[in-house]
Amino acid sequence: IEARDRREEWLDCARENRNAAGLDDEIAIVEADAREAALDADCVVTNLPFGVRVDEDLRDLYAAFADRLVEGSVDRAVALTTKPEFLPLEPVERYDIPYGRLDAAIVVYEPWG
Ligand SMILES: C[S@@+](CC[C@H](N)C(=O)[O-])C[C@H]1O[C@@H](n2cnc3c(N)ncnc32)[C@H](O)[C@@H]1O
Structure with missing residues (x-):
């Protein structure tokens, strides 16, 4: 799964949620x-x-x-x-x-x- 947004602040929020859910290996979060x-x-x-x-x-x-x-x-x-x-x-x-x-x-x- 790849999650995308254009704004770094929202990418950071998404990474925080992903990491809290223990899904670091399943979801890549990228600027696009x-x-x-x-x-x-x-x-x-x-x-x-x-x-x-x-x-x-x-x-x-x-x-x-x-x-x-x-x-x-x-x-x-x-x-x-x-x-x-x-x-x-x-x-x-x-x-x-x-x-x-x-x-x-x-x-x-x-x-x-
Ligand atoms: C309605 S919010 C959704 C936020 C989050 N993805 C969610 O589902 O809760 C829309 C998102 O689109 C992003 N956005 C706006 N223009 C964009 C673009 N051209 N390319 C990528 N993301 C964009 C904004 O930064 C914002 O985070």
């Missing part, structure tokens, strides 16, 4: 920009930025991430987001859920499906 990093995985699971604490345009981020998904070797992608309409892919499953006070959705894609 989702707009650029190639994806080669059976399954991608992501909690996408909601537009809070991000300095970039969410539509551009989601579109670039979708491009990496489609051009990568990925069987299945699962995303938690409040903006599923920003992902230019047709989900095979969608579950609308409350996320705190936000309306969110879990969307499932099979880019090669």
